[in-house]
Amino acid sequence: MATAAPTGDERIDTGGAGSVPAGRAAASGLLAAAAGIGVAELVGGLVDRVPSLVLSVGDAVIDSVPGWLERAAIAALGSNDKPVLLASIALVAAGLGAATGLLARYRFLIGAVAFVLVTAVGVAAGLATEDVSPLGTVLAGLLGAAVGVAVLHRLLAAAAREARPDASPGTGRRGFLLLAAGAAAVAVAGGVGGWLLTGRERLDAVRAAIRLPRPARPAPAPLAGADLDIPGLTPLYVANEDFYRIDTALRVPTVDPADWRLEITGLVDQPFSLTYDELMAMPQIEADVTLACVSNEVGGDLVGNARWQGVPLRALLERAGVQRGATQLLSRSVDGFTAGFPTVTALDLEEAMVAVGMNGEPLPAEHGFPARLVVPGLYGYVSATKWLSSIELTDWDVDGYWVPRGWAKEGPIKTQSRIDVPRPGGSVSAGRQPIAGVAWAPTRGIEGVEVRIDDGPWQPAVLAEQLDVDCWRQWYLPWDATPGRHVITARATDGAGERQTDERTPVAPDGASGHPAIEVDVDG
Ligand SMILES: Nc1nc2c(c(=O)[nH]1)N[C@H]1C(S)=C(S)[C@@H](COP(=O)(O)O)O[C@H]1N2
Numbered sequence: 001m002a003t004a005a006p007t008g009d010e011r012i013d014t015g016g017a018g019s020v021p022a023g024r025a026a027a028s029g030l031l032a033a034a035a036g037i038g039v040a041e042l043v044g045g046l047v048d049r050v051p052s053l054v055l056s057v058g059d060a061v062i063d064s065v066p067g068w069l070e071r072a073a074i075a076a077l078g079s080n081d082k083p084v085l086l087a088s089i090a091l092v093a094a095g096l097g098a099a100t101g102l103l104a105r106y107r108f109l110i111g112a113v114a115f116v117l118v119t120a121v122g123v124a125a126g127l128a129t130e131d132v133s134p135l136g137t138v139l140a141g142l143l144g145a146a147v148g149v150a151v152l153h154r155l156l157a158a159a160a161r162e163a164r165p166d167a168s169p170g171t172g173r174r175g176f177l178l179l180a181a182g183a184a185a186v187a188v189a190g191g192v193g194g195w196l197l198t199g200r201e202r203l204d205a206v207r208a209a210i211r212l213p214r215p216a217r218p219a220p221a222p223l224a225g226a227d228l229d230i231p232g233l234t235p236l237y238v239a240n241e242d243f244y245r246i247d248t249a250l251r252v253p254t255v256d257p258a259d260w261r262l263e264i265t266g267l268v269d270q271p272f273s274l275t276y277d278e279l280m281a282m283p284q285i286e287a288d289v290t291l292a293c294v295s296n297e298v299g300g301d302l303v304g305n306a307r308w309q310g311v312p313l314r315a316l317l318e319r320a321g322v323q324r325g326a327t328q329l330l331s332r333s334v335d336g337f338t339a340g341f342p343t344v345t346a347l348d349l350e351e352a353m354v355a356v357g358m359n360g361e362p363l364p365a366e367h368g369f370p371a372r373l374v375v376p377g378l379y380g381y382v383s384a385t386k387w388l389s390s391i392e393l394t395d396w397d398v399d400g401y402w403v404p405r406g407w408a409k410e411g412p413i414k415t416q417s418r419i420d421v422p423r424p425g426g427s428v429s430a431g432r433q434p435i436a437g438v439a440w441a442p443t444r445g446i447e448g449v450e451v452r453i454d455d456g457p458w459q460p461a462v463l464a465e466q467l468d469v470d471c472w473r474q475w476y477l478p479w480d481a482t483p484g485r486h487v488i489t490a491r492a493t494d495g496a497g498e499r500q501t502d503e504r505t506p507v508a509p510d511g512a513s514g515h516p517a518i519e520v521d522v523d524g
């Protein structure tokens with residue numbers, strides 16, 4: 001591949017080693033790296049089964065960081081963990097590019113080799129992703145490296161001309177800047193092009209054309225009084241675009257329903273697989289289920305409620321015939337994520353489903369299109385597999401993705417509440433003010449919520465109508481706010497009469513507990 005790079009260090013070292021100023025050399029390396037990456041990204045977008053090398057490196061980072069660090073990242077960044085990871089990769093790539101430019105300033109060959117080595121890391125990460133074309137991925141890397149080396153060579157040569165004592169200051173500088181702008185344009189065009197070509201557009205069109213069937217068992221029409229409609233209070237149903245998102249997928253898998261299959265395998269009498277159309281033709285149910293992430297801190301926003309539509313898991317399991325010893329239902333996604341929970345849960349709960357619809361629409365790509373699991377009462381990491389590809393009946397010895405990373409084997413959702421109004425840390429004016437929030441204990445329901453101002457008595461809040469035990473419940477308390485700083489605390493009691501504990505535990509290993517509390521300033 002070095003053939004693509006013009007050789008001839010002498011043309012660069014016009015005035016001996018170091019004749020190119022360090023700043024120019026670093027900029028050259030950075031731009032060359034960007035152009036090379038841009039071209040590789042473009043190939044990744046254009047060619048089927050050639051992954052983005054940058055995102056592959058991100059995947060490799062996610063897969064290999066220790067569990068505690070991954071937990072810390074989710075705790076600190078929540079749904080923003082991915083942009084931050086990508087920005088970090090971009091920073092590292094920029095730094096490596098600049099370093100390569102500085103090396104190449106002395107000996108071009110060393111710089112070129114450094115370039116190829118860094119590219120090899122990206123290719124290795126690409127090869128490790130699911131369903132990849134090895135040849136295409138290697139070629140994408142080679143092309144990217146070749147472009148990078150060629151751009152680096154031309155930029156350094158231009159910088160050397162600029163630095164020559166006899167060069168006319170204006171022309172030399174213009175030559176370098178023009179080339180630099182060209183390299184930047186290649187980088188941006190490639191990156192943007194690669195992004196646009198990932199198949200997302202086409203997927204959105206396919207998804208938009210899908211009509212959900214009428215559920216054989218619709219959920220009841222939402223009761224009047226189930227949504228209190230208080231400004232600032234989270235709505236009963238969180239809109240799909242506002243719904244929290246947590247997953248290990250740096251690129252949202254784009255799954256064409258025409259190619260998709262759901263396998264039911266493992267310890268069953270009759271393994272089978274379903275196409276999307278076959279799944280859609282089965283009788284469906286609707287259920288209002290609150291989904292929660294085990295990484296949700298007390299008072300956090302990694303929880304949401306939606307109206308889900310899909311095929312009951314029980315129907316699929318009955319058709320397959322679950323064998324003795326199949327104590328765990330292990331689900332797998334197209335990108336290799338796994339989650340497992342007791343098989344009896346799927347058999348007991350009629351709302352446990354393979355969901356195809358969310359709030360009246362086909363599942364959004366970010367939330368698992370074409371199909372995902374929704375199991376009331378279990379944290380997402382053990383149950384809610386998005387981009388579902390298989391359901392395996394197995395024994396309890398097999399672990400899902402998060403279990404070896406420091407999370408509990410079983411993940412029942414703890415009874416929790418959250419204060420949304422007043423805004424935590426905000427200020428309100430004295431007088432009548434609502435205190436309002438949500439509380440959830442899926443499968444058990446919410447029986448009561450109490451609120452305490454400072455060290456005062458626990459006061460019962462007014463509850464919105466309960467739609468279903470699996471669905472969160474809004475609550476509010478009218479408050480005569482007096483000037484000064486106040487601490488407001490809440491606690492819920494679930495349908496089994498169990499009161500939310502005030503014992504604070506961290507999110508790991510099995511979910512945070514403790515009362516939510518906020519501070520508010522009341523202006524006089
Ligand atoms: N394929 C896949 N499914 C997944 C995950 C994942 O990383 N990959 N994360 C799970 C976790 S930890 C949670 S909390 C829920 C979140 O679902 P949401 O993003 O639709 O809110 O998805 C679950 N399903």
Ligand SMILES: [Mo]
Pocket residue numbers: 246292293294295379380381
């Ligand atoms: Mo989660």
